[in-house]
Amino acid sequence: MKTESGVTHYASRNDYIQSRNTPKASELVKKSIADSSKGLEDKVQLSDEAKAKSQLASEKSGLKETVKGNLKQNKTELKKASKHLLSDAVSVAKNAFNMPGLGTAVDLASKLLPSNTPAQEVKEILSIKESPGESIGPKIIFVSGLHLAGISSDNEGLSAMAGEVDNAQHFSWKDEESILKEINRTPKNEPLVLVGHSLGGDAIVNISNKLNSFANGFRKVDLLVTLDSVGFDNDIIPKNVKKNLNYIGNKDAFFNDGPNIARNNSKTDVLNFLRSESHTEMDDSNDIQEAIFNEIDSILEAKKKENNESQMMKSFLKKMMTEMSSEDILK
Template sequence: MGKDPVSEGLSKTIGNNTPVTPDATKVDLSKESLKKNDIKKKLSDKVKDVKETIKKDAKSLGKASTHLAGDALSTIGSAASKLLPKVPFMPSIPSVEVNLEETKEVKKSEPTKEEKPSIINKPAIFFVSGLNLVLSSGEDGLKEMSEAVRGAEHFSWDQEDEAFEAILKRPKEQPVILVGHSLGGDSVVNLSNRLNTLEGGFRKVSLLATLDSVGFDNDIIPTNVEKNLNFISDDDYFFNDGPNIARNTKKSEVINFLRTDTHREIDNENEVQSEIISHIDEVMGEFKHKRQLSRLKDLYSSFK
């Protein structure tokens, strides 16, 4: 039998004379496959990013835990040394060892000149943030405040040594203003204590603002601090370490603010930020006024 031309035509076309070719099906399948592969790749990249983020947060938490543990042991040790009676003991006689290698003649090296730190003639207005986890969605209020204050700098709680060195580069007549939240609050109190030593040059701290400090030895404010604003959250009992106390009320003014904000919210609250910025403006205004009076006095003396 011969082939029916109508049937043969229908087998070659469907609908509006659209040829049915196996190639079209392959193209559709390849597009779908590419789409699935693209989704898989994006998911894989996302998983890698999350893993890296968790690793970073784990390191930060580990570092903070070590710091707090050391802080606690130091506080306990200090308290124990005051409570326990002092017992006399015989000092141990160290053994003397002679290293023959060290007795050989050594070429004398020329003494190197110590580089003097470069002076930065501006105020030290430092904002120190606490533990900032990557997975945390909370905003960093201290960083935002540092960007709003002219000449201010931002540090993390674990950059205490860097902040200390930066303060020492400022002339003594320039004001020191320290603001810290959480572990950063602990750091700025530590900085104030370090500045009140021979190494720190017994530097004055014009303003110290602490926001829900986390630590074990930051409640007593040293005598070199002129004013301390201490904001405490009554919502998080784990973080709340109580009000601050001046070591000498004649030299330091301590103002405690009890807040209903949570530990994570307190540095972002408008009232808290406004209070801190207002006091910074007050300190800087007094400093500029005194400097102008000093210049006028020098100018007057030159005409005598």
């Protein structure tokens, strides 16, 4: 027991030893609770780590499958693009070297081209459903070039521009026949604008040449915008094109046609612009997009004015006919 002076007295030596070595009950309870909490924290920590590792493994597996899928798709896309460029090169060679001996070599190169049937068809950027009848209104078409999964974005460049223009359409460079069908559904008095980047630029020049034929009614193209076109033989712009804006990158090693030339200067206005942007940046350039927008806006405003004047003339003639009929009746 304790005295008033703070000195503790024990009944015997054994009583002192037992009192000194035996921990208090409250301390034992605290220690037990602390040990239990530590064990629980360790278990929770281990559980969180296990979940994180499991999630990381799942993400790695998903990323691996995505990369594998993209590589497989891109391989097919690159094969198609290579075949297209090689076909252009062979066509140029045939036209430039129509000499004995060279024709055999060129024909041999033609036979070495990849098969027309790819191992796996790549889904087009936009698939147009067949629709009977006419497609009324201005026809504004954007055509993208090579689309590589995991690298190219459908939400930038020409795709984004097409989304900002009323009734505009966005196609892949591989969709030439679908584009021609869509154009031929549109009345000839409606404006036609074609904007293409990379292989898409090459495609819209091909389309313009095809439109300049008896089969397609010698259809006029109000505006042709070629953004760093990739090809070999499409630098001459046909006379059915009213205006061509041609933007060329000055530091890329692609097969760019170079400056464009009008087949008939009195019918076609060709403007060439040398740009500092890289090939992939060309269609995202703010001032290029602004120039395209202004040209399209000018064409649409002119058509709107023409329609208004035509409507006013129709109303005037209708009014005159009505008044003349009234006078005849009074007579």
